[in-house]
């Protein structure tokens with residue numbers, strides 16, 4: 001809180017969050033529901049659902065959230081790193097009625113951890129909980145897996161608008177924590193204080209771990 | 222029109238065909254009546270004059286710029302030193318540039334010359350610098366106007382920018398990565414100062430930063446865009462060649478969710494192509510980004526019209542790839558590198574522009590690595606298409622025909638032809654009518670003339686000679702007594 005507190009009152013954060021997941025798990029539905037409170041079995045009216053923003057105010061801190069949809073087709077898989085470069089958070093969505101889609105999430109987690117280490121906040125999201133009777137991914141398995149890789153797990157339904165606000169709010173809190181830990185680290189070490197200049201990437205692992213732990217505390221409280 | 226000029230052509234005097242300069246050669250209207258040789262001389266002279274005027278203007282502006290600041294700074298600092306040195310700086314700049322252009326002509330071994338010299342020899346040709354100096358002046362003026370509203374911090378920013386540009390002028394030989402570092406550090410420094418000044422209002426900081434970027438990058442553009450220290454140019458050519466080799470890729474292969482048969486959609490796609498091509502003509506990273514964004518918005522529109530639902534990344538990216546393949550935008554890699562190196566980072570990282578830019582990077586990466594699998598083709602087919610031995614359209618005759626039938630532009634062409642022939646017929650009819658009318662008119666006037674003649678013949682006009690003429694042929698008139706009083710006749 002040292003440097004974060006000093007500028008804290010008026011400081012605003014900009015976060016980039018990528019959406020990953022197999023086709024048809026409901027990524028687009030989730031963001032549209034969150035940013036425009038819309039759900040349709042066939043989406044309408046919005047021109048595009050690939051880049052959406054939302055402004056939030058969390059504990060007096062202003063947050064600009066930019067949500068990046070990514071092309072999920074297999075042939076675009078290799079482009080992943082270009083998309084998630086510099087992102088502060090990733091939302092990995094699977095469909096609870098589709099076991100394969102959960103497998104895909106596991107692959108993404110592996111890749112993200114390999115490429116970005118611990119500096120990205122991971123959310124694993126089981127969507128379509130309104131279809132619980134067709135569930136094919138066990139709750140314990142999913143939550144256990146998430147914990148084992150340092151991610152948080154969420155249950156959502158874009159259709160019933162369940163769990164979505166919580167998901168994004170929680171993610172934002174965790175990203176603020178991470179950013180503040182970042183500032184602290186920079187304040188201690190180099191003179192590169194402050195702004196987003198290639199920010200999140202230049203940090204070594206240690207303070208980052210501390211941040212992840214802090215994020216856990218914050219979100220549970 | 223054509224008749225008129227023909228007629229004039231007939232009256233042309235031999236001397237009018239000759240070069241206006243009187244050198245004895247024939248002139249040409251395309252060269253404003255000069256012969257090619259005299260025209261070149263004439264043109265060069267005018268251009269040289271223009272260049273000199275522009276330089277003079279540039280220097281004057283520079284002085285004014287400094288003076289404006291000096292006066293507004295008042296007694297606070299000693300204003301004389303800075304402007305003077307700046308002015309000198311500019312002058313030396315000019316002379317080195319002139320010298321190096323000459324050097325370029327006289328030293329055929331400039332390739333082998335040390336790095337620094339090649340850098341200098343790359344100084345732009347006068348025509349480019351003329352254009353750009355006009356643009357640069359305008360940008361400088363706008364920048365100063367903008368900063369004036371900011372009062373004291375505006376002056377500070379201006380000073381910071383000037384100092385930074387001076388430092389960069391000495392950093393021409395460093396690698397592109399280092400140049401990028403310098404610029405990015407500079408952005409960060411200015412942004413931090415602004416943060417303090419505006420007490421964290423990031424909108425206002427962004428607004429000023431946009432102006433700073435514009436000013437700085439307009440001036441640095443020539444020396445940092447596609448510099449010789451990098452292989453940007455080589456990459457440009459490679460991508461360009463690659464895209465050319467992929468001319469056969471169809472919408473279907475990429476699963477592009479737009480229907481080009483809808484005229485509105487194909488119009489929008491043309492606009493998207495134009496926008497992405499236009500990117501190369503901009504100098505400021507943000508303006509280049511704006512072109513990408515405009516292109517993307519068109520793509521979203523096209524998808525929306527076709528699919529009637531908002532586009533997701535899985536719709537957008539393939540369409541963007543298709544547009545890039547169709548457009549083959551000039552210096553694509555150089556532009557991407559330039560934006561990456563010199564754009565204000567906050568814009569690239571989280572903004573909407575950044576999203577579209579990232580997708581463009583993805584599109585280029587996809588095109589570079591693209592293989593049979595990524596187009597759902599067999600490796601054999603892919604090879605044959607790539608080598609030009611076969612074309613996906615000719616091979617699949619049905620597909621080809623249906624393509625012809627479905628192609629909206631062909632349809633449009635047929636429609637136009639039909640309309641044209643319709644118009645031709647109607648014109649023919651109008652002409653026919655006109656001719657008939659003409660005939661009728663001639664006939665009528667002839668008829669009238671004939672009738673009049675007939676009547677005249679039938680009732681010849683017998684003109685009774687006037688009474689006074691009764692004695693006119695009387696030769697011995699003078700011998701007659703004086704005529705009687707007129708009242709006698711009247712009576």
Ligand SMILES: Nc1nc2c(ncn2[C@@H]2O[C@H](COP(=O)(O)OP(=O)(O)OP(=O)(O)O)[C@@H](O)[C@H]2O)c(=O)[nH]1
Nearest residue numbers: 022023024025026027028029041128157158159533
């Ligand atoms: N029952 C139910 N259906 C959902 C839910 N969320 C999304 N869907 C449906 O799932 C389908 C796919 O949703 P999208 O949002 O298009 O999925 P996506 O992940 O964006 O798919 P791609 O863009 O193809 O990658 C749509 O028909 C949605 O109506 C949900 O929470 N419950």
Ligand SMILES: [Mg+2]
Nearest residue numbers: 027028533534
């Ligand atoms: Mg989607």
